[in-house]
Amino acid sequence: MTGHPTPPTRPARLRLDALRVTIDGRALVRDLSLEAGAGRVTGLVGPNGSGKSTALRCVYRALAPTGGAVRLDDRDLLTLPRRESARSVAALTQENGTELDFTAWEIVALGRTPHLRGNQPLDARERDLCRRAMADLDVLHLADRGVLTLSGGERQRVLAARALVQEPAVLVLDEPTNHLDIRHQIQLLSLLRRTGATVLVVLHDLNLAAAVCDRVGVLADGTLVAAGTPGDVLTPELVREVFGVDATVVPHPLTGAPQLLYSLHSLEGRP
Template sequence: MRLRLDRLGVEIDGRALVRDLDLDVDSGRITGLVGPNGSGKSTALRCVYRALRPTTGTVRLDDRELPALPRREAARAVAALTQENGSELDFTVAEIVALGRTPHLRGNQAPSRRERELCRRAMADLDVLHLADRGVLTLSGGERQRVLAARALVQEPAVLVLDEPTNHLDIRHQIELLALLRRTGTTVLIVLHDLNLAAAVCDRIGVLAGGALVASGTPADVLTPELVRTVFGVAATVVPHPLTGDPQLLYSLEGHA
C-alpha cells in the first residue's frame, strides 16, 4: 500500500509545525524522516496514525484519504510505534502483544490458533518470548520497546509508522529490529535521529527543517556534507560502508558549522 503526505500542514497556537509537506512512501519500501529537534518529524507522523488532524492537506493510503476511513479500518491499515507508549497497567508481555490483534477481532472474540502463533513468532523475532509471562511494568526501557514493536507487527498493517524505534535499544537489538523491518516487506515510514542507521535501512530519506521538506531522495543523494552542515550545523565526512556501500557519516568534535 502506498502512503502519501499530500501538502500536509499543521498549525498549533498560531505556530506552523509542519508546512506544505509533500512526501511519497512507496509500497513495500522504507522511507525515513530525519531532521533536527523540533523540525516537525513527530508531528507529521502523528497525522499518519491519526493522533493529530492536519490543519491543511491530507494523508492518503493509495487513493483514499486516511482521515475519512472508519477507525477500525484505519487501525487495520496503519500500526504505529510512537514515543508516547507508556502504560500504567501491568499487563503481561503476551497480553500487550496480543492487543495488536484488536482491530481484527469483534467483541469478545478469542484469538485463533493462527493469531496466537503470530504473536508467538513476533515475540521470538523481537527477543521477548522469554518475557511472555512478565508484567510489562517490570521491564527495562529497551525490553518494553521491543514488546511494543512486536505488538505493532502482529497488527499485520499495510503501513507501519515508527517514531524513534531504536530509542532505549542496545546496538544488537537496534540492528535486529531494522533488519526485521527489511524482511517484512511492509510500507514503512520511520523517524530516526541516527543518520547512519537511516542510511543503512532506508530506501529513501526526507529531510525536514523548520517544518518544511528541504531534501528528498536516496541516502546517497541526500546525506551530503553540505546538507548535514546546513541542516544539522555540524561538519561531517561521508564515506562508503566497506561492506554495503551505504553512505556513512564521520563527525568531527571540532567541526561546528
C-alpha cells in the same frame, strides 16, 4: 530471530499531500509532500522540533492536519472508518508507555484488537503470529513478565511486536531504536526491511537511516528540504546546512551505504 517475520497485509502506498499542521498559531508542518512507496522503507530525519513526529501523528490519526491530506493508495485517511484505518496503519510512538501491568504477551496480543469483535479470543493463527513476532524481537522469553517490570529496551521491543502482529499495510515508527542496545537496534531495523510492509520511520541516527532506508526525507523548521536516496541526500553540505555540524561521508566497505563521520571539534566557535 526466527528468520520468518510476521507477514503484513498488502502494503499500501502512503502519500503526504501538501500536509500542514498549525497549533496555537505556530506552523509545525508546512506543505509537506512526500511519498512512501508500497513495501519500501522511508525515513524522516531532521533536527529536534523540525516536525517529524507531528507529521507521523497525522499518519496514525493522533492528530488531524490543518490542511492537505494523508493518502493510502489515493484514499484520504480521514475518510476511512476508524476500524479500517486501525487495521491498515500500526504505530510505534514515543508515547507508548503503559501504567497497567499487563504481561508482555497480553500487550502483544492487543495488536490484534482491530481485527477482533468484542471479547473474541485469539485463534490458533493469531497466537502463532504473537509467538513469531515476539521471537523475532527476542522477547518471547518475557511473555509472562509484567510489562512494568521490563527494562526500557525490553518494553520497546514488546511494543514493536504488538505493532507487527497488527499485520499493517503501513508501519509507522517514531524513534524505534530508543532504549535499544546496538544488537537490538540492528535486529529491529533488519526486521523492518523484511516485513514487506510500507514503513515510515523517524530516526535521529543518520547512519542507521542510511543503512535501512530506501529513501530519506529531511525536514527543517517543518519544511521538506530534501528527499531521495540516502546517497543522494546525506551529503556533507546538507548535514552542515540542516544540522549545523561538519561530517565526512564515506561508503560503507560492505554495503556501499553512506556513513557519516563527525568531528568532535565541528561545533567549536559556533553558538
